[in-house]
Amino acid sequence: MLFSSVIFILYFLPVALILYYGAFFSKGLQNYILLFLSLGFYAWGEPYYVILMIASIFFNYVVGHLIVGFKNKSYSKYFLILGCVGNLGSLFIFKYLNFFIKNINQLQGYQIPLPKIALPIGISFFTFKAVSYLVDLYREKTTAEKNPLYVGLYIALFPQLLAGPISRYGDIVEQIKNRKFTWQKFSVGTCRFVIGMGKKILISNSMAVIVDRVFQMNLNSDIAVTLAWLGSIAYTFQIYFDFSGYSDMAIGIGLMFGFKFEENFNYPYISKSITEFWRRWHISLSLWFKDYLYFPLGGSRVKNKDKLIRNLLIVWVSTGIWHGAEWTFVVWGFLNFVCIAFERLISFNQIDIAAKYKRIYALFIINLGWVIFRSSDLLEAGRYISSMFGFTQGGFWSPYTYMFIKENLVFLIAAIIFSTPIARKVNKFIVDKSLGHNILEGLYPLAIVGIFLICMSYIVKGSYNPFIYFKF
């Protein structure tokens, strides 16, 4: 079930709020209601794989107790390995097995049939949460609860089930037990949800129209330089507003139910380096890889630079592969590795270059990376990038370039503005009671209600509504 759907907004959310707040007298009952709602939420999109989800909850619950129960003996490590193999193994089967067999067949000339396995929605997210739970238990950063409800709710909690943020068990379990309702949380959450809707439905989906058309044209024939750049820039906006919009909705719904999830984005496109970009983009994933892969490998506190490079290579190629089973994701991860390693080796952040040039460099690499990320294979990516730099027969100008800009001008301008912290500054301006704050305060409810109704009109109309991070 998508947040940006009629069934969620007009049926699931009101029912969830009534049931949840109807049980205000018992935190335990509220938690059971949330678990029940979360499994129902997942089952609506994946009626069969909800069994996999429940199995994952019980598997991790049991393994978690084994890790803790045998902590004083060396078995604990083996149970951790069992847990990781179980979680990552199922991720491999559902997400990577076909890719693996396809490559074996190509390399060795085998004809191993490809199994027909559909990718369970959100599997990468809930698998990573499960692994972090087991590792945190092993590291004694958190404790295993007797009641499986806690693990169940941590893994399946519906606001962050499909696209994160990838929270830590310790953060969530504390809130499962002790969260408090405040009007402040509820109202901030509601507004955040609407803002997320606006980012996803209005900006991201409008960019998606340009992106999908231009990338499709690239498959059929050479495209013009300007069109290729427009398509890549539109995708840069699409993926940001899609994913950050969905994160905003998740964080907003979490707040409506009393949970406070960590931020997942912090204006990544104002970064002055790729290293900084990854501190601002999908923050919960970056932190996961840092805590559960980079640091265990030795991180940057290693004796020589060779090991540092090795560690960075492993982390960034893994980050690439996490996003999908295709060589494009490996190359995209490798591109990030090259840039980050380069920036680390030359201490890029200390080099005295004007910030605007650093931003241009970062945006150029980010944009190039997204082209590889968006392409279905490396051939398509190569062809697209060739068009961007005029190495194909597509020419420089296309009437489509003008048309796409003209048709989406409002959303392109909005995308540029809201990629920067301007909204945050406006909020601060209001808080500081600067000149005209009364007018802006008065306009705020109108603007948010307006955005909500506009989004509803797009949803009810059934306008173009792809969701990029759904499959990751």
Next chain:
Amino acid sequence: MERFFFKKLITSILIVLIIFGLSITNLINNYKPIIDTVEAQKDISISNRIKNIDASIKDNTYGKYAFIDFYGYLQKLMDKNEESNFEVVKDDNGTLHYTFFGDKANPVYELVKRTEALKNGLKDESVKFAYIMPPDKYYKGYSNLPYGIPYNYANETADSFLDLLKQNNIDTIDLRENLAESGIEPKDLFFKTDHHWKTETAFWEFGQLANILKNKYGANIEDIDFYTNKDNYNFITYKDSYVGSMGRKTGIPYSGVDDFTLIYPKFNTDYTYYSKTGEQETNLSGRFEEALITISPFRTNKGVYALEGDKYSSYLFGNQGIVHVVNKKVPNGPKILFVKDSYTVALAAFLSTVCSDIYMVDPRYYTGSIPEYIDSVKTDFVFVSFYPQDLTEDFFRFYDK
């Protein structure tokens, strides 16, 4: 800081009130079709059941067309010429079109091959066979898409298709020719909000076709001048009463509303009508306006968006799997069978005034073998007629293996 949260509190109360208001209104007004969908989903997989219920919930959102109107108004405000990923585009005259990104005419070889096979497969060799090409809404010399808006090359595809048919000795009747001589203003040839021709255009083309049948093929059409004379028909125009499939997608503020003219004979008529779609059969008899026109779209008070108000489909009850019309007043007139799309509906209704029998088979709704159906009825003419945008394999569902 308190003021900062106060504005958010007010906003959240408003949003929650709207959500709950819409939710309750939906439940009260639209629970029945949703329940019906739930109950009708007994023998299918859980996934499909959920998909269907989801679609039903979305289709039955209370105030759906108010939201779509709002959406259309926003598109208009932004001066957009395409909406919802090129679902529909608007030309310089404010007329809507279906389109896709093309750079040349579509390949038609397979379609020609199947048409040729259909002709050669006719058991009765005396039957005359031809392809009738209705006009596309993109009318050369009048329609103009804004700079960069994609053009679908449907007319060019139609040209190429007809050329190849001629090379294969298949007769063609191109209704796009001479359209300028109809005396109808280009802006009035087609609905703004729908891809179909207006009934006035279909009526004029009926006159052209009747004359071709008589003069070129020697069809037995008596008193042709009488039957094709518009003075012998009632033309009743319903102002601002019709929103076609495109308008229903975009909303009236974006598309506008069309007038619809109901045309039916003033002279005495006597018909029987039979149709079958799936297991559903319909039998009617009486005058033209009793047997061949659904009156309910003109009387419904459900508004212009309601499917019940689809006036174009009032002729011959819209698209049916198979249709057989018998004109009892012209027993010696030609017998014609159409393999057709929705363009033919109004045309065939008017043509029935000079024919003894009209048969129609629609590949989208008839699941049996089209060649076998053709052979099962006695006809003088077999016409295949799909308008230029329907020149796709989905419509040529005969000899397709």
